[in-house]
Amino acid sequence: MSLTSRTLFVGCAIGTFSLYFVLAASLFYFFRTETFFDVLWSQRTLFTVRLSVLAATLATGIAILVAVPSAYALSRYEFPGKRVVDTMLELPMVVSPAALGAMILIFFNNPAGIWIQEHCIQFVFTWYGIVLAQFVTVCGISTRLIKAAMDEIPRRYGEVARTLGASPWTAFCTIDLPLCKRGILAASILTWAKALGEFGATILVAGSMQQRTETLPIAIFLRLSSAEIEATVVLILLLLLIGLCTLYAVRVLTEGKTYA
Amino acid sequence: MLEVESISVQAGPFMVRDVSLHIPAAACHVILGATGSGKTVFLESLIGLRQPVKGVIRINGVDVTHAPVEQRGVGYVPQDLALFPHMTARENILYAQRVRKRVRRDGSLLSSLVESLGIHHILERGVAHLSGGERQRVALARAIFSGSRVLILDEPLSSLHEGLRRELWFVLRDLAQTYRLALLVVTHDLEEAFFLGDEITILLGGRIRQQGEKADVLTKPQSVEVARFMGIRNLFAMENIAAQDDCLIGRCPGLQQILRIRKPTRQSDGSGPNVVKGQSYVGVRPEDVILYRSHPPIETTNLFQGVVMANYETRRNATVLIQPQHSPLRLECSLPMHGARSLELARGDLIHFRLPEDKLFLLEDS
Secondary structure, three states, X not given: OOHHHHHHHHHHHHHHHHHHHHHHHHHHHHOOHHHHHHHHOOHHHHHHHHHHHHHHHHHHHHHHHHHHHHHXXXXXXXXXXXXXXXXXOOHHHHOOHHHHHHHHHHHXXXXXXXXXXHHOOOOOOOHHHHHHHHHHHHHHHHHHHHHHHHHOOOHHHHHHHHHOOOOHHHHHHHHHHHHOHHHHHHHHHHHHHHHHOXXXXXXXXXXXXXXXXXXXXXXXXXXXXXXXXXXXXXXXXXXXXXXXXXXXXXXXXXXXXXXX | OEEEEEEEEEEOOEEEEEEEEEEOOOEEEEEEOOOOOOHHHHHHHHHOOOOOOEEEEEEOOEEOOOOOHHHOOEEEEOOOOOOOOOOEHHHHHOHHHHHOOXXXXXXXXXXXXXXXXXXXXXXXXXXXXXXXXXXXXXXXXXXXXXXXXXXXXXXXXXXXXXHHHHHHHHHHHHHHHHOOXXXXXXXXXXXXXXXXOOEEEEEEOOXXXXXXXXXXXXXXXXXXXXXXXXXXOOEEEEEEEEEEOOEEEEXXXXXXXXXXXXXXXXXXXXXXXXXXXXXXXXXXXXXXXXXXOOOOOOOOOOEEEEEEEEEEEOOOEEEEEEEEOOOOOOEEEEEEHHHHHHHOOOOOOEEEEEOOOOOOEEXXXX
């Protein structure tokens, strides 16, 4: 590779980094230490953080419970419509979260949705709606991430385990699951971070009621709407910190472990 | 112990057809075949990973054709060994005991296996910290400790260097005898096949091309395809073949000579070419060609003259290429190193060579 093209490619990489760095650094223009701690320890922010962490954890937990068997099926078995199912999992990645949120709202205006709301759980404009919106947004992504981790584990391990007397379920529990536990953990962390930062679907399904359905991204939106720039900066920094910790954890978990 | 009757297996557009074999206890059957010949597809049907479209598989007389993998009692050592990377060597070996509901605590089998395979010192090591040979031994121990007496090995030694491979050939033969195992080994290595196998099946293009005792397969390939697969390059067209006493006499246009061939006898399984009518092929193994520096003192048949075109020395023997007089063909001759050196062969030397009539074989035109 010539020096010119190398310079171009490295320049692009540094340019991209600089863009994000400048955006992050510009936050400090409105950073005030005294405001920072006031906002951070305020009742409202603490509620927001608590709600966000709880909802994201719950949505992630449910998503992983669904994603692990789904990913295993997609990774190991052939079945009719596999390609369609596989493609549908990418829907949340290409469809706007607002559209997903609108789809959920429209569903709850159908007879089946109305029945669920009346006889089971009230999702629209409640805390449950936040969990549902986040679950719908992240479930496909977590399945995709876990499938990628399972694809890296050769099928041969499971096959040999079965020749040694393991049933398919035992082979899954004793071989495939332990071997991709790091991948599942990494997928869980990424899913959790994605759920924590979810905005579009959440605001449409659960609304933006202060100290009721106010997650971190919704709080940023509300504070910015009311021109509380310094408070907004505090919340953005909090989200950035969580994001960086997430990326670091994922990097550590996925480093240098292959089974192929 | 393992009986396979007319198994046919479909794998996409490819099909393995009508494979039958029988392996008793303490015996080893080798399947030889080129890449893509259907060896692995066939093995997968024995293990239970593929359902055959027809045929029967019996283990110890029990029909297991449609039994789930875990209920067949077939030990399997794949090419990549598939040792579980999150376990130690001991945990790998004890895996079958761990997952089976009826816990079998056969400590004597474990210690005897560990001793036979010389793996006592590596039992607590993680799989990533084992050498190639140690991994092979652990994989064998794991398969045997599962209680299976039918062991299927899919090119298990292909990734090892020659010294280690040879060492493990002896280990495999010992294990088969000690634990009364029925071994089914798949390989494309001829030397390995003839060392390990009591019987050999040659599988090409999804069909058995030859099957029988190794001596028969080695000395009497049944078709040009099998002979070529076995590395026999001395194959020449024959014509005008006629019987005379216990021999066949025919003309070899390539060599521009008349050849006498001992009449082919039937193989032990009753197959094998009868007297061939019209054009066929004659073959001779390189190691069966006899070279003379000068005309031998006694009259003999199939004695010709040729020119040495090349003399390549390998680790164990020498390969001499001879161009018969008045012929464009090349004849490959393999002889022990000391024999080649005593003849002092050099390129361009005129020598005599003999094709012993009992070593020539007639092949079907395929």
